[in-house]
Amino acid sequence: MAADSRPPPRCPVCRRRASEENRPFCSPRCAQVDLGRWLTGGYAIPGEAEDAQRIDEDDA
Numbered sequence: 001m002a003a004d005s006r007p008p009p010r011c012p013v014c015r016r017r018a019s020e021e022n023r024p025f026c027s028p029r030c031a032q033v034d035l036g037r038w039l040t041g042g043y044a045i046p047g048e049a050e051d052a053q054r055i056d057e058d059d060a
């Protein structure tokens with residue numbers, strides 16, 4: 001029936017539309033970032049704005 005009613009999946013890393021090749025991520029890079037989070041238990045990944053803010057506060 002309404003097969004097109006589902007919204008496209010979103011990249012959990014940057015919230016962009018996921019690509020067919022890399023879903024649920026938008027790119028191999030975001031897949032690496034997500035994998036890194038699991039491996040490091042939430043350790044700050046270079047390039048993540050949220051983590052950068054934490055570091056900035058802690059540096060005061």
Ligand SMILES: [Zn+2]
Pocket residue numbers: 011012013014015016025026027030
């Ligand atoms: Zn992404």
